[in-house]
Structures are given as C-alpha cells and as structure tokens.
Amino acid sequence: MKDWKCLLGSFFIVLICGAAFQLQTDKDTDWPKYGGNSAGSRYSELTQINKQNVSQLQLAWSYDTEENNNPDGKGNDIQCQPIVVNGIMYGTTPRLKLFAVDAGTGKQIWKYDPFSNPNVKPSFHPVRGVVYWEEGIDKRILYSVGSKLMAINALTGEMIKSFGENGLADLHAGLGDKETMGYDVNNFNIRSTTPGVLYKNILIMGSSVSEGGDALPGHIRAFDVRTGKLAWVFRTIPLPGEYGYDTWSKDSYKKLGGANCWAGMVVDEKRGTVFLGTGSPSVDFYGGDRKGANLFANCVIALNAETGKRLWHFQTVHHDLWDRDIPCPPNLITVTQKGPDGRPRKVDAVAQATKDGLIFVFDRDTGKPLFPVKEVPVPKVAALPGEAPWSTQPVPSKPAPFSNQSYTKADMSTISPKSSAYALSVFGKSRGGPKNLPPSPEETLYYGIGGGAEWGGSAADPNGVLYVNANNMLWLLRMQATGVQKNTAALTKGEKLFTTNCAVCHAIDKKSSTAGATQAYPNLKDIGRKLTRKQIATLIETGRNRMPSFQHIANEDREAIIDFLLNAEPTMKADDIHRVAAVETKKGSDFPYTPQFQNKGFSQFRDPDNYPAIKPPWGTLNAVDLNTGEYLWKVPLGEYPELAKKGIPTTGTENHGGPVVTAGGLLFIAATYDEKLRAFDTKTGKVVWEYKLPAGGFATPITYTVKGKQYIAIACGGTRYDLKPGGKYVAFALP
Numbered sequence: 001m002k003d004w005k006c007l008l009g010s011f012f013i014v015l016i017c018g019a020a021f022q023l024q025t026d027k028d029t030d031w032p033k034y035g036g037n038s039a040g041s042r043y044s045e046l047t048q049i050n051k052q053n054v055s056q057l058q059l060a061w062s063y064d065t066e067e068n069n070n071p072d073g074k075g076n077d078i079q080c081q082p083i084v085v086n087g088i089m090y091g092t093t094p095r096l097k098l099f100a101v102d103a104g105t106g107k108q109i110w111k112y113d114p115f116s117n118p119n120v121k122p123s124f125h126p127v128r129g130v131v132y133w134e135e136g137i138d139k140r141i142l143y144s145v146g147s148k149l150m151a152i153n154a155l156t157g158e159m160i161k162s163f164g165e166n167g168l169a170d171l172h173a174g175l176g177d178k179e180t181m182g183y184d185v186n187n188f189n190i191r192s193t194t195p196g197v198l199y200k201n202i203l204i205m206g207s208s209v210s211e212g213g214d215a216l217p218g219h220i221r222a223f224d225v226r227t228g229k230l231a232w233v234f235r236t237i238p239l240p241g242e243y244g245y246d247t248w249s250k251d252s253y254k255k256l257g258g259a260n261c262w263a264g265m266v267v268d269e270k271r272g273t274v275f276l277g278t279g280s281p282s283v284d285f286y287g288g289d290r291k292g293a294n295l296f297a298n299c300v301i302a303l304n305a306e307t308g309k310r311l312w313h314f315q316t317v318h319h320d321l322w323d324r325d326i327p328c329p330p331n332l333i334t335v336t337q338k339g340p341d342g343r344p345r346k347v348d349a350v351a352q353a354t355k356d357g358l359i360f361v362f363d364r365d366t367g368k369p370l371f372p373v374k375e376v377p378v379p380k381v382a383a384l385p386g387e388a389p390w391s392t393q394p395v396p397s398k399p400a401p402f403s404n405q406s407y408t409k410a411d412m413s414t415i416s417p418k419s420s421a422y423a424l425s426v427f428g429k430s431r432g433g434p435k436n437l438p439p440s441p442e443e444t445l446y447y448g449i450g451g452g453a454e455w456g457g458s459a460a461d462p463n464g465v466l467y468v469n470a471n472n473m474l475w476l477l478r479m480q481a482t483g484v485q486k487n488t489a490a491l492t493k494g495e496k497l498f499t500t501n502c503a504v505c506h507a508i509d510k511k512s513s514t515a516g517a518t519q520a521y522p523n524l525k526d527i528g529r530k531l532t533r534k535q536i537a538t539l540i541e542t543g544r545n546r547m548p549s550f551q552h553i554a555n556e557d558r559e560a561i562i563d564f565l566l567n568a569e570p571t572m573k574a575d576d577i578h579r580v581a582a583v584e585t586k587k588g589s590d591f592p593y594t595p596q597f598q599n600k601g602f603s604q605f606r607d608p609d610n611y612p613a614i615k616p617p618w619g620t621l622n623a624v625d626l627n628t629g630e631y632l633w634k635v636p637l638g639e640y641p642e643l644a645k646k647g648i649p650t651t652g653t654e655n656h657g658g659p660v661v662t663a664g665g666l667l668f669i670a671a672t673y674d675e676k677l678r679a680f681d682t683k684t685g686k687v688v689w690e691y692k693l694p695a696g697g698f699a700t701p702i703t704y705t706v707k708g709k710q711y712i713a714i715a716c717g718g719t720r721y722d723l724k725p726g727g728k729y730v731a732f733a734l735p
Helices: 002-026 417-429 493-501 533-542 555-565 641-645
Strands: 058-064 083-085 088-092 098-102 108-112 131-135 138-145 148-153 168-170 197-199 202-205 220-224 230-234 265-268 273-277 299-304 310-315 331-338 344-353 359-363 373-377 392-396 444-446 465-471 475-481 597-604 619-625 630-636 660-662 666-669 676-681 687-692 702-706 709-718 725-733
Touching: 083 702, 131 197, 197 265, 265 331, 299 344, 344 465, 359 392, 493 555, 533 555, 660 702
Parallel strands: none
Antiparallel strands: 058 725, 083 088, 088 098, 098 108, 131 138, 138 148, 148 168, 197 202, 202 220, 220 230, 265 273, 273 299, 299 310, 331 344, 344 359, 373 392, 444 475, 465 619, 475 597, 619 630, 660 666, 666 676, 676 687, 702 709, 709 725
8 A cells, every 4th residue: 555655656746747847848948139138148048959969960940041042152141140039030131131930940921121111222231130029919120221220010020110210210310410520420321230239118229330431430329119219329439528538639529430339239137237349449540530548449338228328338448559349249147256255256247258369357337357457568669650559458367368469480370381481471571579569551460350259259158157269360451641641642533432431441452462362351453353343333332241331422432433443543643633522521521531541451361272371270169267267178160171181180260150058068159161060068168069051150059949849040141251152041959
C-alpha cells in the first residue's frame, strides 16, 4: 500500500512537471526590439539550442525578398536585424521595403513599399532595424527611409495617415530654423540608419548625416509615437548660452555639423534614462574652425528619456581628428565590484566599445568610470595650419584594448613575398607610428578609422561578460588643401563640388598606394570604365549602402561632378568668375562649409591581392569579464579559405555585423568575408558549428521561439566589397 501511494505520488509529480514544461514551451519568446531588449544586450535566456546539440542545427526556412538578384554584385546590402513580435518577423529588404513574415515558416504576410508614396524620394541606405509599438488594438511599426519617418500598421502593412503629415514625419524637425542657423536645414541630407528606441509613448531618434562640409547637426530628437510631432530636442552642438558652447569656436553651429548618434541607443526603463554615443564633428580629419574639445561630439551621454535633459556625459575623444565615432550602441550591464567597505556589490553599469578598440565602463547613475581613466598625452608634432589638436586623450586602465593600437615594421604582412614587399614599401614611405598623430599632407597609416568595434554592437550576458567582435585594419590617409587658401591652384566647378561633397570618403588619385584594391570607399580614378554616366547620376541621386543620397545638390551641380569624374570638364583659370559659383552660399551664410584642408580620400592598407597588408589576425572575437576588466578569451573571426589551403593559420577577416549570446552557452555571429554563420562556445571561444550562407551575413542574428521551437535567424545581403549579392533572410532550428 505504501509503495502504491509512493508510485501514485510520483505519477502526479510527473504529470505536474510535464504540464509546467508544456506551459513553458507554449509561451513563446519574441525578439521584440533592436538588440533584443531595451538594454541592447543581444542576449537570450533560451537553451533549447545548446552546446550539446548545436551540431544538429539545420536550415528551417528561407525568405527571399526577390531583390539583389543581379549577379554583377551591385545593389544595396541588408544590415537589418529583424524583430519578432507575437510570432511575426518584421524586417526590411535591400531596397528598403518593410515586410512581415510568419517567424516559424518564413511565409510572407505583407510587404510595404515606401516609394509608392510620391512624397518619399528613392534613397537607398542601410536600415538596421525597425521599432514595434502597441497600445490596445493600435499596433505599429516605425521606421524611416531617407528623411521621412513613418508609422505602418503592423497587422495590415498599411501606412497610418494620422501620423505626422499625411503619414510622414520629417527628420529635419528640431534641427534649427533659418533665422538661427543661417541656412535652411531642409535643403540638406539626413537619414537614420539605426532604429530609434521607445520610452513610454515617445520614439527617441538619432540620425546619419554627411561627414563633409554639408553636414547637418546631429541633435537627438524625440517624436510622439501617435502623432509624429516633435516631443523634445537635445542639441549635440550647443547654441550660445548652452552648456558646452564654449568648447567650440564662436558660432561653430552655423557652419559645422555632425556629433550625431548614428549607431543606436539603449533605454533603462526603470530609471527613465536613455544612453547613447555620438560621432565626430564635421569635417572629418580637420578641425581648424572648431578649436576646443567639441562637446557633445564623441560622447557617451545619459539623457532623461522623458524630457531630453542631460544627466551626465563622458567624452571618449577630444577634438576628434580621426573619424572615431562611437560606432555601436552602449550595453546596459550589471557587474560586481568591491564597494567602499571592501565587500562585493552589484553595480548597474553602461559599457561602451569604441572604434579604436577601447571599452569604457561607467556607473549608470553618475557616469563615473568603474575602471580609472587616464588622460594620455598625444604626440607633439606639427599639425596642419590652423589646427589645434587636443593635448591628451582618455584611455581606460581596464580592460586592455581589444584591437591593435600601434604598429612597427615587424607588424607588416608576411603571408607571401609579394605581400611582404608591398607592405614594407608602403610602410617605408608613409608617415606613422604612435597613436593620435594629427593628419598631414603626407600619407599616414592609422588604426581606428574603421574600427575596432563596428555598428553590429556587442553582446552582454547576466554574468557581466561582454562579447565584442573587432577589426584590425590599417588605413591610409592624406590631406590636401581645398583651394580656399590664397595662392593655391584654381579648381574647376566639378572639382570644387567633388572636394566639398565626395572627397570626405573617395579618392580620385592615380598615385594612391592602394588604388587597385577593392575598398570600403573605392578610389574613383577609373569610375568611367565601370559605370555609365547615367548609372553614376542615379547613384549620386539615390545613394547606396554607406553612400548617402545627394538629392539636395542641384542637377546642374551633379552633372558638373560627373564631368569631373569622367575627365569631361575643362580646366579653368584662376580668375574665372564661374570657378566656384556653384558652391557659393547665400550672403551671410558659411554653410555648406569648405575647410582649409580635407582628406584626399582614404583607403584600407591592402596588398595587391586585396589582403590586409599587416600580420593577422585581421578580425577577432573577444570575451571580456567586466567584473574584473580581464579577457576570458580572444580568437580569430573568419578566414580566407584559399589562405587556409596554403597552410596559413586562421587569419580572421574584416567583419561587419554583431553577435547574439544565449543561455545555452552559445554565441552566434556571421559578419565575415567567408560568408559563414558560426556558433562559438562562450566558455572557450571554440567554433562548435558553422554554415555557409547564401550570401554574406553582414547583419546581427536574432533568436526566438515559435510553437516551442527555437530559431536562429539572420539577413544575408552580401554585396560588401564586391562579394556576391543576396536578398534572403534564413532561419535555423533543430530537426
């Protein structure tokens, strides 16, 4: 009898446990926000896919956007990290259409084309995610294309006309009126490449602006989710009388822009605080007309999410001369440190990875660094005329940098005799050495222009470990006079326009050390052999990938730029009255701004075979314990199969896109040249699974469950650096 009662009790326990397990599996887990949650942790508690079974992971479904099918490799890539809400996945296509698909099957529910609205001009740029908001039966997706922010019905895919003006809010809102700024901000380019963040019923937005003389200010704005009306503005370039105004030259705000948050934000909903990082001020690489530290450029900033009031800030680069934008959203993380009494205590922190491979960790409430930060003197060498480099730059004592900081002759490539000879040749005739050398007319080698950390972001687990992928890429930079100084050679109209609008990224220099290599920002010396005049005109008008649209430039001025690119423009004499007519501004305005010096294009330091011309690893994945500031592991990320076949140890590759970490002990990341999605063991950094994607996965994966099944999904857009194009989203699950 006793045995029977025990058996019956055991039976009921099994029933209860089974029912509890069923309830747990029936309650699906979404990926409702960019970065997974408001903290941007890129972390999931899901464990169904784990180290023991990940080897069985297989393709579950694929959604073809039916775009980017042109085999010539031209097209807009997909950098979108989709979201999943109530079993529906929302994302964007290469040509910026918004879609909804069943997250368990990939079957399309609806698709919305923003360019079906005549008030949205074609403009192709990265869209890294979208925002979901609901209140009762009102369910919305908010996303932006070009300068237009829109709200779309999440269930039907129809535009909500009551939002903004006839369905559209303008991202120029809050940037300043003509009387204050001296020019009309509506005439210049702005877009948002990373989605905003929600706090209650307001959407807080950053922006992506030009990095040249036509850069708008990067003010942070908040919009009412229901109406699209402006709720508040935080000015990252202060006006007279505002805190930080004296860290710029007088009236800098009238001609200089930037200091924008293009990489994304996170929200502490309990504290009502939004945390963000800003980019460099315009123009990149020359600050002669913005003497000072330049607040709030290159800052980690905490704002009251309801009002936009600044709570604290920390500047990671003073008077930026190297384009060292904060490149990714911060991570909200909780760490354990010794308190004043010597006992361990939990600290709510915010961690920020940077382009030059540093990690700053701050107390979330006060902004105080949790690891001491030292102001390190910069090299005292001659700078460009008019320039005044800041004398020190901040460096945290911990963690150690996760990407290369300096180099010597011994760091040049040795993967082949040809590569070595080339690298040593360029090294021998280029300027370089210590970090933070001011830019120069001499060709100079730099780390940190392209990361370090990139826009894919870092992942953080509940134990205080940060996972960050990194690039070790040297860049070549050379400055040139723009022609605004006296006694300089005359510039044609097209050359002047190119210098003002295009040279901030592109070289057109036949003598460039890497003119023949595939580049992130290609040298345009032979553009006429690759594209027709019509194709160049379309590209200038619509933009593509990282290149913004230049619709704000008059048609005749775009034609002058094309004439210059195709060598179809006659040289003009210095006294030609029409020499700079096209870029003269209205009387009394210094905008668009032409600096005394501008970069002559910049390029990655690559050998004739297009490999980085330094010793590997060229890309890494890092696990950093932010409780102690120590590294748990560092491994190469990605490989070149042809080098592996030659017996060269895994080199890593340049990588774009971020990681997602799970409680199953796994980290998933694509991002690499070899077009693979990989799973790493979070304890060891060992690869435990990999899959060749249909195209490069230059986006950040997500994980979620539908009907109790866990999925890993990622966008496969390809196209970067002439890799084959792609237009698919793929999802993986266990059999």
